[in-house]
Amino acid sequence: MKKLLAATLAITALHAFADDAALIAETKKTALTIPPKLLTMVQEEIDNGSYHGAIAACSEKAPKMAAAASQNTGWAIRRVSLKNRNPKAVPDAWEKATLEEFDKRLAAGENGMMLEKSEIVADGDKRTLRYMKALPTQKLCLNCHGTEAQIAPEAKDKLKTLYPNDLATGYSEGQIRGALTVKRPL
Numbered sequence: 617m618k619k620l621l622a623a624t625l626a627i628t629a630l631h632a633f634a635d636d637a638a639l640i641a642e643t644k645k646t647a648l649t650i651p652p653k654l655l656t657m658v659q660e661e662i663d664n665g666s667y668h669g670a671i672a673a674c675s676e677k678a679p680k681m682a683a684a685a686s687q688n689t690g691w692a693i694r695r696v697s698l699k700n701r702n703p704k705a706v707p708d709a710w711e712k713a714t715l716e717e718f719d720k721r722l723a724a725g726e727n728g729m730m731l732e733k734s735e736i737v738a739d740g741d742k743r744t745l746r747y748m749k750a751l752p753t754q755k756l757c758l759n760c761h762g763t764e765a766q767i768a769p770e771a772k773d774k775l776k777t778l779y780p781n782d783l784a785t786g787y788s789e790g791q792i793r794g795a796l797t798v799k800r801p802l
């Protein structure tokens with residue numbers, strides 16, 4: 617009897633684990649469509665010589681894409697950073713700890729492009745799936761997140777006007793600029 621109970625519990629745990637893995641996979645699949653779309657839009661604007669267009673893609677289209685994805689799914693999807701440009705892009709405690717962990721894992725030699733973390737967090741009887749994907753600084757990003765010398769004057773003026781409390785400059789290639797973050801109520 618005891619053995620049967622143990623086996624049943626083990627199978628139940630295994631099922632729960634498989635369910636959680638499927639939920640995480642589904643969350644990633646949806647969320648990860650956003651960064652490449654944004655990257656293409658920003659790259660196109662910069663290739664056309666339009667820093668203002670590229671900034672608008674980041675300041676208007678990026679939040680809109682995240683808001684639309686949030687509305688379609690009922691999850692909260694946004695971008696955050698330890699050194700945020702948008703005053704609202706401040707990480708919560710879980711996100712802050714994860715961003716710090718990403719920096720440590722990067723320093724320990726992990727590939728920044730592959731850094732991600734998922735966890736199912738329980739608060740009373742409420743369960744929330746948390747997922748974060750690191751967004752490393754690539755060469756393109758330096759146009760707006762690099763050193764003073766790397767940011768074009770035209771972009772600098774616009775950024776100063778839009779974000780007087782901007783913390784998101786001075787990055788170098790490879791550093792973690794921030795992350796895409798998903799909070800999915802289960």
Ligand code: HEC
Pocket residue numbers: 655658667670671674675676678679695696697699700701702703705751752753754756757758759760761771784793794795796
């Ligand atoms: C053309 C300028 C420009 C380029 C190039 C650019 N960004 Fe940004 N970035 C912005 C602006 C403007 C914001 C603020 C958006 C907002 O208001 O939500 C921003 C915000 C962000 C945020 C959200 C957190 C925060 O600080 O507000 C992340 C993460 C981010 N950028 C990562 C990147 C990465 C990674 C790249 C390169 C792949 C990149 N950016 C390239 C202009 C740019």
